[in-house]
Amino acid sequence: MIKIEASDLERIFHFPLFDGISKDQILRLLENSLVKTLKHREYLFRAGDDAGSFSLVLEGAVKLIRHSPKGEDIIMHFALQGDLVGALVMSQVGPSIFPISAKSMGPTRLINIPRATYNAYWQSHLTIQKKINAILYRRMNLIQDDKTMSTSPLRVRIANLLMRHVDNVCAPGDQQLTIKLTRQEIADSLGVAVESVIRIMSEWQANGTIKKSPIKGLEKIDIDKLHANLEF
Amino acid sequence: MIKIEASDLERIFHFPLFDGISKDQILRLLENSLVKTLKHREYLFRAGDDAGSFSLVLEGAVKLIRHSPKGEDIIMHFALQGDLVGALVMSQVGPSIFPISAKSMGPTRLINIPRATYNAYWQSHLTIQKKINAILYRRMNLIQDDKTMSTSPLRVRIANLLMRHVDNVCAPGDQQLTIKLTRQEIADSLGVAVESVIRIMSEWQANGTIKKSPIKGLEKIDIDKLHANLEF
DNA sequence: CGTAGCCTTGAAGGTGATCAATGTTTGTGG
DNA sequence: CCACAAACATTGATCACCTTCAAGGCTACG
Numbered sequence: 001m002i003k004i005e006a007s008d009l010e011r012i013f014h015f016p017l018f019d020g021i022s023k024d025q026i027l028r029l030l031e032n033s034l035v036k037t038l039k040h041r042e043y044l045f046r047a048g049d050d051a052g053s054f055s056l057v058l059e060g061a062v063k064l065i066r067h068s069p070k071g072e073d074i075i076m077h078f079a080l081q082g083d084l085v086g087a088l089v090m091s092q093v094g095p096s097i098f099p100i101s102a103k104s105m106g107p108t109r110l111i112n113i114p115r116a117t118y119n120a121y122w123q124s125h126l127t128i129q130k131k132i133n134a135i136l137y138r139r140m141n142l143i144q145d146d147k148t149m150s151t152s153p154l155r156v157r158i159a160n161l162l163m164r165h166v167d168n169v170c171a172p173g174d175q176q177l178t179i180k181l182t183r184q185e186i187a188d189s190l191g192v193a194v195e196s197v198i199r200i201m202s203e204w205q206a207n208g209t210i211k212k213s214p215i216k217g218l219e220k221i222d223i224d225k226l227h228a229n230l231e232f
Numbered sequence: 233m234i235k236i237e238a239s240d241l242e243r244i245f246h247f248p249l250f251d252g253i254s255k256d257q258i259l260r261l262l263e264n265s266l267v268k269t270l271k272h273r274e275y276l277f278r279a280g281d282d283a284g285s286f287s288l289v290l291e292g293a294v295k296l297i298r299h300s301p302k303g304e305d306i307i308m309h310f311a312l313q314g315d316l317v318g319a320l321v322m323s324q325v326g327p328s329i330f331p332i333s334a335k336s337m338g339p340t341r342l343i344n345i346p347r348a349t350y351n352a353y354w355q356s357h358l359t360i361q362k363k364i365n366a367i368l369y370r371r372m373n374l375i376q377d378d379k380t381m382s383t384s385p386l387r388v389r390i391a392n393l394l395m396r397h398v399d400n401v402c403a404p405g406d407q408q409l410t411i412k413l414t415r416q417e418i419a420d421s422l423g424v425a426v427e428s429v430i431r432i433m434s435e436w437q438a439n440g441t442i443k444k445s446p447i448k449g450l451e452k453i454d455i456d457k458l459h460a461n462l463e464f
Numbered sequence: 465c466g467t468a469g470c471c472t473t474g475a476a477g478g479t480g481a482t483c484a485a486t487g488t489t490t491g492t493g494g
Numbered sequence: 495c496c497a498c499a500a501a502c503a504t505t506g507a508t509c510a511c512c513t514t515c516a517a518g519g520c521t522a523c524g
Contacts, residue, residue, distance in 0.1 A: 041469090066380045074380050088369050091362060099373060129361045130323060136368040137320050141331060143375050148298045148306050150382075150423035151481095154512075156301075184470065191382035193513055198472060272491090273501085383513095386480070416502060428480050430504060 003034055004111065008058060012111070015082040017056070017131050029121050029128065033113045038062075038104035045086060046101045053114045054086040060108030061169075061179050065101050065188070075189040076100060077139055080168060080179070084135060085110070090118040106180060146190075155200050157190050159226050166221055235266055236343065240290060244343070247314040249288070249363050261353050261360065265345040270294075270336035277318060278333045285346045286318040292340030293401075293411050297333050297420070307421040308332060309371055312400060312411070316367060317342070322350040338412060378422075387432050389422050391458050398453055 004012075012018065018026050036055070038044060044055060044062060055062075057079050064077040064085070079085045085102050122128050142164075149157050162181075169179045183201060187194040204210045209225040236244075244250065250258050268287070270276060276287060276294060287294075294317050296309040311317045317334050354360050374396075381389050394413075401411045415433060419426040436442045441457040 066376060068380050068383050070383060072383060074382070076376050076379065088365075088372075091365060091369075100376075123362075124358065126356065126358050126361060129358060129365060130355075133320075133323060133361060133365055133368065136365065136372060137323075140320075140368060140372050140375070143372070143379065144298060144308050144332075147308065147375065147379070147423065148300050150306070151300050151302060151304060182470065183472095191379065194471080195473085195514085196512055199512095202472075414502065415504095425481055426503080427482085427505085431480090434504075 004030065005035070008035060008111075011058065012056070015056070017082060017084070017128075017135070019131075021127055025125075029117070029125070030111065030113060031117045031121065033111050033117065036110050036112045038108040038110070040104060040106050042104045042108075044102040044104065044110070045098050047098055049098050051086065051089045051092075051096050051098050051115065053112050054084065054090055054118065055102075055110040055112050057081055057083050057085060058109040058111060060110075061105040062102050062108060062110070063105055063185065065103060066099075067101070068191075073188045074191055075185060076143070078105070078165075078168070078189075084132070087118075087122075087132060088136060090115060091123065105185070154190070154192060154196055158186060158197060158200055161186060161189060162221055162226065163223060166223065236262065237267070240267065240343075243290065244288070247288075249314060249316070249360075249367070251363075253359055257357075261349070261357070262343065262345060263349045263353065265343050265349065268342050268344045270340040270342070272336060272338050274336045274340075276334040276336065276342070277330050279330055281330050283318060283321045283324075283328050283330050283347065285344050286316065286322055286350065287334075287342040287344050289313055289315050289317060290341040290343060292342075293337040294334050294340060294342070295337055295417065297335060298331075299333070300423075305420045306423055307417060308375070310337070310397075310400070310421075316364070319350075319354075319364060320368060322347055323355065337417075386422070386424060386428055390418060390429060390432055393418060393421060394453055394458065395455060398455065 012030075013023060013026060018029075021029070035058070036044075038060070045051075047066065059081060062079040062083075062085050063075050064079065065073045065075050068074055079102075086098060089096055089098060122132075145160075146157075149160060152160075165179075165181055183197045184194050186201075187197045190197075201210060204226070205212075207225070209222050209228075211220045211222070244262075245255060245258060250261075253261075267290070268276075270292070277283075279298065289311050291313060294311040294315075295307050296311060296317070297305045297307050300306055311334075318330055321328055321330060354364075377392075378389075381392060384392075397411075397413055415429045416426050418433075419429045422429075433442060436458070437444075439457070441454050441460075443452045443454070
């Protein structure tokens with residue numbers, strides 16, 4: 001009943017989510033799951049959709065967004081490799097809907113796991129429930145960090161976001177982004193106007209804190225200079 | 233080994249947290265726990281403290297706060313009757329510290345549960361882990377709601393906070409607050425200056441949206457008028 | 465080659481922050 | 495019970511930061 005390629009499975013076995021769970025059990029947790037491929041800017045699901053399945057990110061990235069009353073998008077979380085998307089609503093009893101939308105950032109591959117599998121195996125699996133707990137806890141801490149900085153000037157908040165992003169998507173020691181983050185997305189993530197973000201980052205580009213890289217769209221960030229820019 | 237009074241126990245048995253768990257099991261989950269009483273503005277624990285125990289609110293309220301770089305307090309959550317405080321860090325392995333501070337709002341009573349009890353019974357209890365999950369999920373949704381409104385004008389954000397507070401602490405149909413929320417706390421909760429909150433709420437007081445009540449410090453909020461004030 | 469999404473810059477304006485001074489309430493210790 | 499301190503509330507004046515609006519440019523992609 002396995003429709004997942006061996007190379008993908010190998011990767012999945014090493015996800016922290018499944019730490020301490022046997023391969024047999026992992027296979028059961030993935031029963032009836034299918035690999036799904038998204039292009040750039042494709043919706044995985046929208047807020048209000050029936051929550052009939054959830055996903056595990058294999059490659060690429062997915063942003064979780066809500067829509068503000070004004071019609072703007074607010075980004076709540078970036079889900080990268082190994083992260084769960086839409087899983088947290090699964091434990092609700094009865095039919096339920098996603099409270100949030102999920103949209104791909106660049107080409108993305110993920111495993112789509114039916115809700116029935118969740119009900120059958122995830123729901124009653126203590127280790128998994130504890131892992132989900134840990135994921136929720138980490139995600140909550142990230143949002144709280146954001147909120148803690150809500151009184152800081154915008155330059156500081158942008159710098160913070162960038163540094164976090166570098167930590168998440170770069171090889172250690174390197175500062176070459178592997179996942180593009182547009183100015184629009186930075187703005188949506190902080191809940192501010194794009195123009196404000198652009199004005200600040202243009203300065204940083206002028207003084208060399210951010211350098212254009214050979215690969216289109218991906219920039220190189222000089223963390224030390226970023227810090228230096230904040231010293232006043 | 234029970235040091236909790238029968239009247240308290242009776243209340244605890246009906247907390248949603250313990251829904252579907254037998255009384256015997258609940259008693260085991262509360263092994264070696266003690267009732268703790270806090271006066272107004274007392275710290276239950278501070279960010280950085282060793283996380284040796286966690287608590288369940290019996291009466292009153294506790295605010296969870298972080299400190300911003302500028303030294304301001306930012307309120308992350310109001311924990312009311314039946315809510316867990318400091319429980320989410322318990323599942324970390326090894327010794328760990330609280331990432332947040334908890335401070336009482338008015339006289340408060342809670343049950344203090346040692347970490348050993350968590351490790352012994354909570355950790356391996358599927359139903360409890362799922363409940364904790366649900367609590368985390370709800371709390372996360374609240375913060376996300378806040379963030380979604382971050383681009384709205386301050387008057388709207390204050391109104392929203394007040395309406396949520398009324399839902400939480402008032403008898404249904406009534407609009408008489410039972411837990412005081414100072415202007416300072418509203419400001420800390422939204423990450424804005426007190427003066428800004430005061431200016432907006434003074435208007436509301438002038439046009440009757442908010443009325444002083446006989447009981448000191450607690451105000452009466454006219455939800456309909458509140459809505460009316462936002463219609464422009 | 466045209467459209468869609470993103471980026472950029474400028475000018476004008478408003479919302480909320482900051483600073484300062486003062487009043488009010490609550491709790492504490494002599 | 496009074497005096498005093500600490501926390502909270504209030505109001506006004508000024509100003510900075512960020513938003514909004516407008517106009518245009520760039521790049522990718524069908």
